[in-house]
Amino acid sequence: MPKIRQLLFFCLCMVLSVSALGGPEEDRIAFQAYFQERFPDVPFADYINGIYALDENARQQWMEIEEFPPYEFAVEEGETLFGQPFENGNTYGDCFDNQGIGVRQNYPRFDPERGEVVTLEMAINECRQRNDEPVYSYDSEELLSLSAYMAWTSRGNMISIVVPDDPRALAAYESGKQFYYSKRGQLNFACSDCHVTSAGLYVRADHLSPALGHPSHFPVYRSKLGKMISLHERFYGCIRDVRAKPFAEQSIEYRDLEYFLTYMSNGLVVNGPGARK
Amino acid sequence: MRSRVFPVLLGILMLCATPHRLSGTETAGTAPADAETVAKEIAMAEASRQRAAEAGAEWVDTGSLIQQAMQAAEVEDWQLALELALRAKQQGELAVEQAARESVTWRERVVQ
Numbered sequence: 001m002p003k004i005r006q007l008l009f010f011c012l013c014m015v016l017s018v019s020a021l022g023g024p025e026e027d028r029i030a031f032q033a034y035f036q037e038r039f040p041d042v043p044f045a046d047y048i049n050g051i052y053a054l055d056e057n058a059r060q061q062w063m064e065i066e067e068f069p070p071y072e073f074a075v076e077e078g079e080t081l082f083g084q085p086f087e088n089g090n091t092y093g094d095c096f097d098n099q100g101i102g103v104r105q106n107y108p109r110f111d112p113e114r115g116e117v118v119t120l121e122m123a124i125n126e127c128r129q130r131n132d133e134p135v136y137s138y139d140s141e142e143l144l145s146l147s148a149y150m151a152w153t154s155r156g157n158m159i160s161i162v163v164p165d166d167p168r169a170l171a172a173y174e175s176g177k178q179f180y181y182s183k184r185g186q187l188n189f190a191c192s193d194c195h196v197t198s199a200g201l202y203v204r205a206d207h208l209s210p211a212l213g214h215p216s217h218f219p220v221y222r223s224k225l226g227k228m229i230s231l232h233e234r235f236y237g238c239i240r241d242v243r244a245k246p247f248a249e250q251s252i253e254y255r256d257l258e259y260f261l262t263y264m265s266n267g268l269v270v271n272g273p274g275a276r277k
Numbered sequence: 278m279r280s281r282v283f284p285v286l287l288g289i290l291m292l293c294a295t296p297h298r299l300s301g302t303e304t305a306g307t308a309p310a311d312a313e314t315v316a317k318e319i320a321m322a323e324a325s326r327q328r329a330a331e332a333g334a335e336w337v338d339t340g341s342l343i344q345q346a347m348q349a350a351e352v353e354d355w356q357l358a359l360e361l362a363l364r365a366k367q368q369g370e371l372a373v374e375q376a377a378r379e380s381v382t383w384r385e386r387v388v389q
Contacts, residue, residue, distance in 0.1 A: 022387065034388045181386040182379040186336050186368070192386050245335040253333065 024163045024173055024263055031264045035212045039200065047213030048271045054200050055207045062275065071148055071221040071273040074141075074228045078149025081142060086131040092146070095127035104154030104270045108259045109162065110169040117172050117255040121147050121230060138249040144219050144228040151219065151272030159216060159270060161263040176260030179253060180211075185244030191257075194238075206277075215262040217274030224277060231258055310355035318362035319346050325369025334376035339368040 022030065036044060042053050052059040082100065085091050093099035097106075107120035118126075124146050125135040136143035163173045183190045194203065195211035202208075218231040232249040235257060239246040247253045322343050329335040346361035 022389070027387070030388050177387070178383055181383040183375065183383075184334055184379070188375065190383070190386060192388075196388060197386075240337055243337045245330070245337050245340070247333075 024170075027177065028264055028266055032212060032267070034196070035199070035210055039210070045268065047210060047265075048216040048268050050213060050217065050274075050276070051207050051209035053213070054210065058207070058277075065223075065275050069221075070223070070275050071219075071228060074145045074148040074219070074221070074273060075152045077141070078145035078147070078152070081146055082149050086128075086133050088131055090131050092124065092127055095123070095130065100150060101153045102157055104151045104272065105157040105159045106161070108255060108262060110164055110166065110172060110259070112164065112166060112169075115166075115168040116252065117259045119232075119250065119255055119258060120150060121232075122250055122255070124150075138230065139233060141228070144230060147219050147230065148228060148273040151217075151270060154270040155272070157270050159262060159265050159268050161259065161266055163259075163263060172256045173260055173263065175253075176256035176258070179257045180260055185239065185242035187242040189242040191238065211261065211264065213265050213268050215258065215265055216268050216270055217272045217276075219272065220274040220276045222276050228273065310359040312350070312353075312355065315346070315350050315355050315358045315362060318359055318366060319343060319350065322346065322362045322365035322369060325366045325373070327369075329369045329372035329376070332373055332376035334372045334379075336368050336372050339365050339372070342368065 032044070035042075035047065039054060046053040049059070049062075052062045082092050091099075093101070096103050104120060107123065108117045110116070111118045121138055121143055124143060125138075128135055163169050180191045183193070192211070194208045195214070198208050199210040200207055215231055218234070219228045220234075221227070222229050230249065232254045235254050236246040236249060322339075326335060326339045326343060329339065342361050342365035346358045346365060349355075349358035349361060
C-alpha cells in the first residue's frame with residue numbers, strides 16, 4: 001500500500017513538473033490567459049491592434065490614419081512585384097502553397113529538411129534565389145512591399161504556427177522563449193519586462209503595447225521613420241533601446257524569437273500590414 | 278581652538294582622498310596611463326567584449342568604446358584611452374555576468 005502511495009506521489013510530481021516546464025501549448029494558454037485576466041475589458045480578438053486595444057485616445061488617432069492607410073503604396077507595389085514573372089518565367093506563387101495567396105498566418109514555420117525556422121521574408125528571398133534572381137536586402141522597399149502584399153492577402157486568416165514533434169523545432173521554440181524572457185543590455189531589460197509585466201503602463205509619453213498579437217500586423221508603416229519596417233527591424237530597435245548589441249535581421253536569434261512570439265498569438269488573425277506611430 | 282582645527286583637518290583629509298582626480302594622470306585604483314598599460318587594457322577589453330559576444334550578450338557600445346580607446350591611443354592621449362578601455366572591459370565583464378545569471382533566472386519570468 002505505501003508503495004502505491006509513493007507511486008501516485010511520484011506520478012503527481014511528474015505531472016506538476018512537466019506543467020511547470022511548459023510545452024508550447026501550455027505556454028500559449030497561460031500567456032493568453034495572463035493578458036485576458038490583466039485586461040478583462042479587452043476582447044481577445046482586439047489584441048491584433050496592439051496598443052490601440054488598450055489606449056482609446058491613441059486608437060482614435062490610429063483609426064483616422066487608417067482611413068488613408070500609409071502602407072497602401074507598399075501593398076500596391078508588392079502586388080505588382082508579386083505578379084511579375086522571373087526571367088525564367090516562374091513566379092513567386094510557384095514557390096508557395098496556394099500560389100502565395102493567404103499564407104502569412106503559417107509563417108514563421110519550421111523546415112524539417114534544414115532543421116531551422118523559416119520566416120516569410122526569408123522564404124521570399126529563397127524563392128528568388130531558386131529562380132536565379134538576386135536576393136533583396138531584408139530592409140529593402142521591394143522585400144517589405146512583397147511581405148506587405150502577402151500579409152494583405154492573408155487578412156482575417158487565423159495565425160496557425162506549428163511546433164512539430166521534432167526536438168529541433170522544440171529547441172528553436174525554447175531558444176526564442178529564452179530570448180524573450182532574458183534580460184539583456186546595459187538597461188537590463190527583457191522583452192517581457194516591457195510587453196508582459198509592464199504592458200499598458202507608460203514609458204515616457206507612450207503606453208507599452210501587450211505582447212499578445214504583436215506579430216499579427218507586420219510589416220508596419222512607422223510614421224516616425226516614414227517607411228515600412230519588418231518585425232525583425234522592430235526587434236533590432238528594441239534590443240538597441242535596452243542598450244544591447246542588436247542581432248542582424250533574419251539571424252537565427254530573431255527567427256527563433258519570431259517563432260515563439262507568433263506561436264503565442266495562435267488563434268488571433270492576421271491584420272497586416274499595419275500603421276504605427 | 279577646536280572649531281578652527283576641525284575644518285583644517287577635514288580639508289587635509291579631502292585632499293588626501295582625491296589625489297588621482299586632481300593629478301589627472303591616473304584613474305582611481307588603476308595603473309598609470311602609459312602606452313604599455315593602455316595596450317594591455319585595450320587587449321583585455323577586446324577579450325572581454327568577445328566573451329560577451331560569444332554569450333550573445335554584448336552591450337551596444339562596448340565595441341565603439343574600444344574603437345575610441347584605440348583612436349585616443351593613436352594620438353597618445355593615454356589618460357582618455359585608458360578610461361575608455363577600462364569602461365569597455367567593465368561592460369564586457371558585466372555582460373558576461375548578466376548572461377550567466379540570465380541563463381538560469383529567465384525561467385522565473387515565464388508566464389505560468
